[in-house]
Amino acid sequence: MPEGIYCNKQTVDTPEGVNKLLSDTSGNTYYQEMEVLDVDTDLLWKTIQNTCKSRIRTWLEICAHCGMCADSCFLYEVNGKNPKQVPAYKIQSTLGEIIKRKGKVDNALMRHAMRVAWAECSCCNRCGMYCPHGIDTGIMFGYLRGLLYNQGFVPWELKIGAGMHRAYRAQMDVTDEDFVDTFEWMVEEYEDDYPGLTVPVDKQGADIMYTVNAREVKHYPEDLAEAAILFHLAGESWTVPSKGWEQTSLAMFAGDWAACKMQVESVYEAMERLTPKRMVGTECGHAHRATVIEGPYWAGRKDGQPPAPSIHYVEWLAEALNTGRLRVDPSKRIKELVTLQDSCNYIRNHGLKRATRDIMSHIVEPGFFIEMAPNKEHNYCCGGGGGFNGIGKFRKERNIALIKKRDQILETGAKLVIAPCHNCWDAIRDLEEEYEIGIRWSFLKPLLIKMLVIPDHLKPEE
Amino acid sequence: MFKKILFATSATPASDHAARVAFNMSGEYNAQLNIFHVLGVPSRGFSQVVVDVKTKEKVGVDEEYLFGVTEEIKAYYAKYLENGLDYTIDVAVGFPAREILRQAKMTQPDLILLGGSTGDEEESVYKKVSASSTLQRVAKSAPCPVMAVNRPAASFWGGMSNILFGTDFSKTSDKAFDFAARLAKAMDCELHVFHALDITGLQSGRLLDQDEIEQQIRESLRKIRARYQPRLKELKSYSMDVWEGIPFIEIVKYARDKHADLIVMAHHSRRIPDEQGRLGGNVEQVIVRAGCPVLSVNK
Amino acid sequence: MHDLLTGTFFWIALGICLTGMLVRFVLYFKGLSWQLDRVAYRAHPKAGLKGAVRSIYKWLIPFGTRGWQTQPFITLAFFGFHLGAVFVPLFLMGHVFFVEEKLGISLFTLSAAAGDVLSWTALAAGSLLLIRRLVLPEVRILTTWKDIMILGLSMAPFATGLLARYQVGDYGFWLNMHILCGEVLLVAIPFTKLSHVFLFFASRAQLGMDFGIKRGGMKGTKMAW
Numbered sequence: 001m002p003e004g005i006y007c008n009k010q011t012v013d014t015p016e017g018v019n020k021l022l023s024d025t026s027g028n029t030y031y032q033e034m035e036v037l038d039v040d041t042d043l044l045w046k047t048i049q050n051t052c053k054s055r056i057r058t059w060l061e062i063c064a065h066c067g068m069c070a071d072s073c074f075l076y077e078v079n080g081k082n083p084k085q086v087p088a089y090k091i092q093s094t095l096g097e098i099i100k101r102k103g104k105v106d107n108a109l110m111r112h113a114m115r116v117a118w119a120e121c122s123c124c125n126r127c128g129m130y131c132p133h134g135i136d137t138g139i140m141f142g143y144l145r146g147l148l149y150n151q152g153f154v155p156w157e158l159k160i161g162a163g164m165h166r167a168y169r170a171q172m173d174v175t176d177e178d179f180v181d182t183f184e185w186m187v188e189e190y191e192d193d194y195p196g197l198t199v200p201v202d203k204q205g206a207d208i209m210y211t212v213n214a215r216e217v218k219h220y221p222e223d224l225a226e227a228a229i230l231f232h233l234a235g236e237s238w239t240v241p242s243k244g245w246e247q248t249s250l251a252m253f254a255g256d257w258a259a260c261k262m263q264v265e266s267v268y269e270a271m272e273r274l275t276p277k278r279m280v281g282t283e284c285g286h287a288h289r290a291t292v293i294e295g296p297y298w299a300g301r302k303d304g305q306p307p308a309p310s311i312h313y314v315e316w317l318a319e320a321l322n323t324g325r326l327r328v329d330p331s332k333r334i335k336e337l338v339t340l341q342d343s344c345n346y347i348r349n350h351g352l353k354r355a356t357r358d359i360m361s362h363i364v365e366p367g368f369f370i371e372m373a374p375n376k377e378h379n380y381c382c383g384g385g386g387g388f389n390g391i392g393k394f395r396k397e398r399n400i401a402l403i404k405k406r407d408q409i410l411e412t413g414a415k416l417v418i419a420p421c422h423n424c425w426d427a428i429r430d431l432e433e434e435y436e437i438g439i440r441w442s443f444l445k446p447l448l449i450k451m452l453v454i455p456d457h458l459k460p461e462e
Numbered sequence: 463m464f465k466k467i468l469f470a471t472s473a474t475p476a477s478d479h480a481a482r483v484a485f486n487m488s489g490e491y492n493a494q495l496n497i498f499h500v501l502g503v504p505s506r507g508f509s510q511v512v513v514d515v516k517t518k519e520k521v522g523v524d525e526e527y528l529f530g531v532t533e534e535i536k537a538y539y540a541k542y543l544e545n546g547l548d549y550t551i552d553v554a555v556g557f558p559a560r561e562i563l564r565q566a567k568m569t570q571p572d573l574i575l576l577g578g579s580t581g582d583e584e585e586s587v588y589k590k591v592s593a594s595s596t597l598q599r600v601a602k603s604a605p606c607p608v609m610a611v612n613r614p615a616a617s618f619w620g621g622m623s624n625i626l627f628g629t630d631f632s633k634t635s636d637k638a639f640d641f642a643a644r645l646a647k648a649m650d651c652e653l654h655v656f657h658a659l660d661i662t663g664l665q666s667g668r669l670l671d672q673d674e675i676e677q678q679i680r681e682s683l684r685k686i687r688a689r690y691q692p693r694l695k696e697l698k699s700y701s702m703d704v705w706e707g708i709p710f711i712e713i714v715k716y717a718r719d720k721h722a723d724l725i726v727m728a729h730h731s732r733r734i735p736d737e738q739g740r741l742g743g744n745v746e747q748v749i750v751r752a753g754c755p756v757l758s759v760n761k
Numbered sequence: 762m763h764d765l766l767t768g769t770f771f772w773i774a775l776g777i778c779l780t781g782m783l784v785r786f787v788l789y790f791k792g793l794s795w796q797l798d799r800v801a802y803r804a805h806p807k808a809g810l811k812g813a814v815r816s817i818y819k820w821l822i823p824f825g826t827r828g829w830q831t832q833p834f835i836t837l838a839f840f841g842f843h844l845g846a847v848f849v850p851l852f853l854m855g856h857v858f859f860v861e862e863k864l865g866i867s868l869f870t871l872s873a874a875a876g877d878v879l880s881w882t883a884l885a886a887g888s889l890l891l892i893r894r895l896v897l898p899e900v901r902i903l904t905t906w907k908d909i910m911i912l913g914l915s916m917a918p919f920a921t922g923l924l925a926r927y928q929v930g931d932y933g934f935w936l937n938m939h940i941l942c943g944e945v946l947l948v949a950i951p952f953t954k955l956s957h958v959f960l961f962f963a964s965r966a967q968l969g970m971d972f973g974i975k976r977g978g979m980k981g982t983k984m985a986w
Contacts, residue, residue, distance in 0.1 A: 051797055053792040053793070053794055053797055053798075054788065054789045054790075054791075054792025054793055055792070055793060055797075055798050055964075055967055057792075058789060058960055058963065058964055059964065061954070061956070061960075062954060062956060062957045062960050062961070062964060063903075063954075064908075064954060064957060065894075065900065065903035065904055065905070065908050066835065066839075066900065066903075067897060067899045067900035067903055068828060068832060068835060070899035070900075071831065071832065072828075076899070081898075081899065083898045083899045083901070083902035084902065086899045086902060086903065088903050089902050089903055092903070128968065129826075129827065129828065130827070130828040130831070131828070132820055132828065132839075132961075133957060133960075133961055133964050133965065134816060134820075134964045134965040134967065134968030134969070135964065135968075136968060136971075293975060293976065294799055296801075297795070297796055297799035297800075297801075298799075300796065302795065302801060302803075302804055303801055303804040303805075304795075304799075304800070304801030304804055304805070304974065304975055305801075348976075348977075349976045349977070350976060350977050350980060351976065351977020351978070351980040351981070351982030351984075352977075352980060353982070354981075377977075377982075377984055378827060
């Protein structure tokens with residue numbers, strides 16, 4: 001059988017298509033079909049010839065096989081230093097092999113490559129900083145994911161995720177109406193506590209256009225209310241777009257570059273329509289990477305920048321705290337040992353380490369903030385990045401991957417972990433569920449709300 | 463009075479007491495009953511797996527599964543559903559409090575009836591002294607009154623003859639009073655307006671002497687009269703009392719004394735207590751202790 | 762034989778090496794694509810240049826980066842080998858005279874003692890690299906016969922050079938072998954992993970630009986990528 005009913009080379013573009021794929025419980029049939037899925041070797045080789053140019057080819061070629069990348073990879077370390085987990089080996093035995101054979105590879109190699117690309121690399125890009133030749137294996141795995149997606153060799157949940165973006169321009173089945181409704185509903189719920197709280201939808205020329213993660217709308221709408229409250233207390237002129245509000249991109253994890261383009265263009269269109277001074281995204285790492293760092297290239301923007309200057313939530317928060325627009329009541333600062341998770345996607349890959357530490361200095365009583373070791377750009381992935389968290393097939397591998405973060409947290413002695421990233425937050429929650437080390441974890445927004453000084457004119461009447 | 467009731471249930475024995483009340487009430491008042499069950503909590507990022515609230519197992523949710531759960535609920539409540547009750551069953555995935563509120567927003571019921579908590583054995587000790595956070599969250603934000611039934615003793619819902627309204631003289635309490643008064647009138651029953659004077663010293667920081675206590679009791683009674691008597695006069699019978707003590711204990715004692723069939727109180731805590739905060743507000747405490755259903759009104 | 766090696770063969774080897782390096786260097790940068798690599802090379806030349814220079818500079822200094830710092834053993838072996846591999850061929854007295862005679866370029870010369878030290882260090886460090894390659898499982902799994910050949914090829918001129926230097930056996934024979942090994946090495950540079958002698962700069966520059974432009978450089982982060 002060349003193509004399966006569920007597992008095939010077709011993209012999923014409609015709600016019906018997504019539902020059909022979802023109806024295959026846990027992707028059981030999907031993965032069965034994958035075992036006999038044909039490889040279109042001509043297409044594979046043609047794609048490689050068109051897209052694999054000097055950077056990646058040179059990387060593959062000049063890799064001195066020195067093995068210095070081994071220790072940089074947390075998956076190598078938590079898997080008992082298995083030599084098969086050395087980044088250079090992982091990429092040479094997959095992408096390297098495909099190119100060496102000029103794309104003439106069989107189904108087994110493609111499935112092997114899929115396992116390596118999604119269960120043995122979270123695209124955290126840490127190894128890239130430890131290679132004398134500047135070889136970034138994470139980038140190559142990103143590229144390999146694209147090739148695999150193109151051929152239908154992609155984990156079930158990510159095929160669904162990419163399909164969601166194609167069908168809904170969101171990572172979940174949340175429509176534009178759902179988004180606006182939910183946001184308004186949440187603001188209604190909190191307006192008694194914060195008089196004057198509103199959610200300005202589609203306001204032209206606001207200082208800030210706020211974009212979110214569809215998961216907040218679907219499962220944690222309090223997060224929307226909290227964002228509204230913090231903008232309100234800081235006196236910001238802000239807005240949310242009724243279309244183009246989803247900042248995340250599971251398509252990026254899937255390697256579905258066309259869907260990435262569609263998704264990010266919907267956000268850029270909102271920027272162009274509403275002409276905000278800046279865009280602020282929610283506390284999500286990959287969303288920031290997709291919309292702010294990689295997005296401009298998918299959308300073909302030559303300057304590598306989004307249409308409006310775009311910052312991560314931690315940058316906005318640090319700025320609001322540093323300038324005094326938000327003030328923390330010193331008596332309400334965190335007075336227990338607390339540590340901070342550096343998200344690869346905006347710390348290592350966008351240099352925002354200072355912003356998060358500024359925030360810590362405002363919200364944590366001096367002496368109670370404990371850094372993980374290593375930290376900042378050298379911090380390890382939470383264990384669930386790059387799509388790892390969501391893939392049922394690789395749950396076991398993901399749970400092993402959490403060990404590095406578990407040990408890092410245990411070493412700090414902190415019982416509270418601040419994780420301003422949805423993926424990290426999820427991974428750390430799962431880590432507690434799996435290993436029960438007695439920690440709590442939190443985004444920044446709920447912590448801030450409890451400790452801010454509310455200006456008199458914004459207080460509710462008693 | 464009650465045309466549409468949203469009954470949020472775990473469909474386990476923990477919700478049995480509430481179920482009895484829910485089915486009795488809808489039968490008695492010919493209300494539409496919407497049985498609502500949150501079957502699982504989303505897990506693992508964007509994965510399609512949820513943790514089933516009953517089995518605690520990880521399951522993939524699809525049409526088939528949802529249908530299966532609906533059928534299970536139907537079977538669980540089969541004996542109540544036989545006699546031509548006007549009911550619907552909905553299931554959802556998400557965090558219970560949020561999904562109950564979402565359902566209420568959509569269906570606009572007159573009353574939300576909450577089942578008991580589904581805490582683990584280990585956790586249930588804690589759950590007995592402080593009601594679950596689902597209740598706290600729903601009670602805080604619900605668009606309509608929320609009724610909770612926690613103890614088996616509270617699950618009798620026959621004819622109603624005595625309603626207890628506990629007040630703390632807040633604005634929200636006035637709203638709760640409106641509701642209690644309307645209910646008493648519609649049901650033709652006696653309304654007991656009650657205020658518990660907090661002498662636990664938590665507020666004043668010192669122990670009051672008896673003269674002071676009695677002075678304050680007199681003042682509170684005057685306040686009750688001034689605030690509520692005009693409306694109370696529309697009722698056939700009513701009473702007013704102020705007792706001193708630990709408020710929630712006094713309310714429960716007073717309810718027992720008056721053979722109350724229902725306690726109505728205002729829910730107006732601004733913030734959901736911290737996860738570590740073991741004690742909820744007075745309402746939560748009354749709910750876990752009372753021998754009758756407790757109805758909370760927040761706006 | 763000696764004349765042939767220092768004459769025609771030398772010119773051919775040098776020609777192939779230089780042309781090959783030049784062509785590959787140019788092709789590398791021509792092959793960079795802002796859209797495929799997702800780095801706006803042209804839009805932000807200043808940030809890119811800063812990133813590229815820092816990236817190359819830091820990695821050229823022993824212990825200049827976290828990568829070097831965390832693995833001191835390989836850092837020492839690596840720099841021990843590469844110092845000799847860069848300085849001895851270019852600046853050893855004999856080489857300088859030879860280059861001056863052939864090309865008319867006069868370079869700085871190393872003292873004989875320094876040349877000895879560097880050569881011996883390079884040989885010793887090269888051996889350590891070879892042993893590491895065979896002993897450590899994480900490196901052994903990557904190692905192919907080509908890697909060993911190349912390491913051997915890179916060490917051969919040192920070995921033969923020293924044999925000639927100490928006149929072990931027939932001086933003329935070792936000298937010829939030395940020259941031959943050197944020329945083979947030159948020819949191999951553009952076509953094997955030895956291309957890293959110049960592509961190192963290209964690849965590092967690319968990653969430096971990547972981080973300098975896109976991944977934090979423009980946010981004011983200063984680090985050795």
